[in-house]
């Protein structure tokens with residue numbers, strides 16, 4: 001019988017491979033950084049979410065070691081049993097101070113934070129209004145929540161307003177990526193908040209890609225828009241710009257306490273190693289104190305736009321380190337990504353269903369650790385490919 005299952009799966013996998021949808025993992029032999037080593041070869045990489053270049057920072061490595069000596073390597077229990085350490089607690093307080101929200105709660109990952117907060121705050125009789133381009137974790141959370149799941153076209157606030165106006169739901173939650181992960185554009189937070197106020201809805205912001213990068217000293221997208229409202233439930237990850245691992249939700253006291261009581265992905269899982277929280281305290285210091293990292297990113301983004309200007313392929317408008325070069329056809333995007341790789345440059349090709357059909361793209365993500373020379377090198381190779389494909 002088990003053979004039947006493997007035969008069936010093998011066929012499905014083969015079909016996936018034929019449709020060029022099969023996914024393969026790269027195995028890094030080096031730390032996450034702008035130059036990585038894979039199978040003995042060095043690559044210039046534009047793939048990570050390590051926007052500030054902190055994932056391999058010597059002070060964070062030292063902080064993890066110090067944290068391990070102080071707290072050991074494992075939490076050993078869930079937060080509500082005996083896994084909640086003073087390191088977790090100190091980080092939650094530091095994150096509240098940093099973001100300006102009354103209280104925060106750590107989760108093991110952003111995926112789990114979204115799962116936990118959406119399902120704890122929305123259920124039968126409630127409605128979730130979600131941008132079509134939201135991250136998969138938000139969609140998965142909405143689907144298991146039992147709330148009515150209503151999606152609006154990307155950034156289309158007039159459709160959202162109609163949906164909100166028609167809704168009879170008890171509780172209304174508008175959920176959006178603050179920075180969209182495949183396009184790099186930013187949600188109109190102030191306008192969304194105004195709609196939430198008008199229709200008595202809550203606004204959940206997933207700032208996975210804005211925290212540490214946007215706003216005053218890296219405080220994120222809420223700071224960038226200079227909004228302040230009790231309706232905002234803010235989520236950010238700590239494995240991207242913060243360089244380590246984990247996530248947190250920031251909101252009013254009553255919301256956070258509700259998550260502690262009801263968020264299943266918080267309750268039924270082992271707490272993250274306290275040594276990581278210890279390191280994240282240091283990471284927060286670097287995020288806040290080292291403005292040069294964000295300034296460098298701004299310069300790199302400007303440089304990239306300049307390099308890409310003469311190409312036939314266009315960058316989507318984005319002021320964030322996520323820069324999408326739209327190629328169009330899947331095969332072409334894969335081909336360009338493969339050729340770049342042969343030339344020692346890693347840029348992932350992103351295809352449907354992750355993005356809309358006909359908008360296969362290279363997703364170029366920048367880090368403060370890149371040099372101007374890295375951008376110039378990428379530009380030169382892309383121009384060469386562009387010229388070759390014109391003459392063909």
Ligand SMILES: *Cc1c(COP(=O)(O)O)cnc(C)c1O
Nearest residue numbers: 109110111135137181208237239
């Ligand atoms: C990465 C990401 C997540 C998930 O965060 P993890 O900590 O990696 O689980 C959630 N939302 C968005 C928009 C993301 O990009």
